[in-house]
Amino acid sequence: MLKIGVFGCGAIGGEICRAIDNGQIEAELYAIYDRHDESLNRVKSSLENFDPQIMEIVEMVREVDLVVECASQQAVYEVVPTALHAKCDVMVVSVGAFADTQLLEMTENIAREKNCRIYVPSGAICGIDGLISASAAGLHSVTLTTEKPPGGLRGAPFVLENNIDIDSITGRTVLFEGSATEAVQAFPANVNVAATLSLAGIGFDNTRVRIVVNPALTRNIHEIAVEGEFGRFTSRVENVPSPTNPKTSYLAPLSVISTLKKLTQSFNVGT
Numbered sequence: 001m002l003k004i005g006v007f008g009c010g011a012i013g014g015e016i017c018r019a020i021d022n023g024q025i026e027a028e029l030y031a032i033y034d035r036h037d038e039s040l041n042r043v044k045s046s047l048e049n050f051d052p053q054i055m056e057i058v059e060m061v062r063e064v065d066l067v068v069e070c071a072s073q074q075a076v077y078e079v080v081p082t083a084l085h086a087k088c089d090v091m092v093v094s095v096g097a098f099a100d101t102q103l104l105e106m107t108e109n110i111a112r113e114k115n116c117r118i119y120v121p122s123g124a125i126c127g128i129d130g131l132i133s134a135s136a137a138g139l140h141s142v143t144l145t146t147e148k149p150p151g152g153l154r155g156a157p158f159v160l161e162n163n164i165d166i167d168s169i170t171g172r173t174v175l176f177e178g179s180a181t182e183a184v185q186a187f188p189a190n191v192n193v194a195a196t197l198s199l200a201g202i203g204f205d206n207t208r209v210r211i212v213v214n215p216a217l218t219r220n221i222h223e224i225a226v227e228g229e230f231g232r233f234t235s236r237v238e239n240v241p242s243p244t245n246p247k248t249s250y251l252a253p254l255s256v257i258s259t260l261k262k263l264t265q266s267f268n269v270g271t
């Protein structure tokens, strides 16, 4: 059975641990880690079947087959190279870190050398399957419009650095327009999906991102428009936010759970 380690035990990590624990994913929850004891204890006490060991990353990668990173972009710098050097596969949700081309190239090289896999789930967006299919021919443009209530964007570096009082905004307001490279730096915990789109499509500098705050919303909306040789498609998802982290949509952990299921099943559907 696949031995899994979960690095980061917040909104996403907690859901993944419970999905392994309740048998939705046929795997062993072997180890977990988070910098907060409170988060580790909360996850541990929500489990019925597994009692994972708490392990720092260096130890974790020696023991498990796959590490799931669900912590932060900063954590990706430590977790991914450490896992790959130990010949351990890795799944990444803080995908925005890969806007750093040096990190991306370095991790690809180590993965190739060690014959390991780096998995990036679709996360909180719909349409990655179509984008990957379309990318087999020419792509002309990929645009993401993300629209969230204030709680989904509060505390982002862009908001703090520009002294934007996000809670006093009364109507739908465009906060940011730029490339995916700029977007994932300005909003590292809000638009990792822009990085996933970039990796699947036409790269970080060519993927356009618009970020909108809308106090009338209760859901996180991601709209994608793609044009290419295949024709054009748009996708729109209205995501229920995670109860413990309003920045994170519930679809994000579900996507990780489904990608993990894919790894353990013999019959796989979708691009």
Ligand SMILES: NC(=O)C1=CN([C@@H]2O[C@H](COP(=O)(O)OP(=O)(O)OC[C@H]3O[C@@H](n4cnc5c(N)ncnc54)[C@H](OP(=O)(O)O)[C@@H]3O)[C@@H](O)[C@H]2O)C=CC1
Binding pocket: 007, 008, 009, 010, 011, 012, 013, 033, 034, 035, 036, 039, 070, 071, 072, 073, 074, 075, 093, 094, 095, 122, 123, 124, 125, 188, 189, 190, 192, 193, 196, 244, 245, 247, 248, 249, 252
């Ligand atoms: N790909 C996608 O579609 C999506 C990606 N995400 C990203 O996934 C990641 C997890 O999201 P979510 O579960 O909602 O986040 P949470 O903040 O709920 O949980 C993350 C946990 O990991 C901890 N953590 C962060 N960095 C480290 C580190 N270097 N070492 C140890 N622990 C660490 C956090 O602590 P602390 O609070 O102190 O930072 C926190 O306890 C985030 O980076 C988020 O931006 C989110 C939604 C969609």
Ligand SMILES: O=C([O-])CC(=O)C(=O)O
Binding pocket: 123, 124, 188, 189, 190, 191, 192, 193, 194, 220, 239, 247, 248, 249, 250, 252
């Ligand atoms: O969960 C979402 O809606 C998207 C998100 O936070 C991210 O991509 O970082």
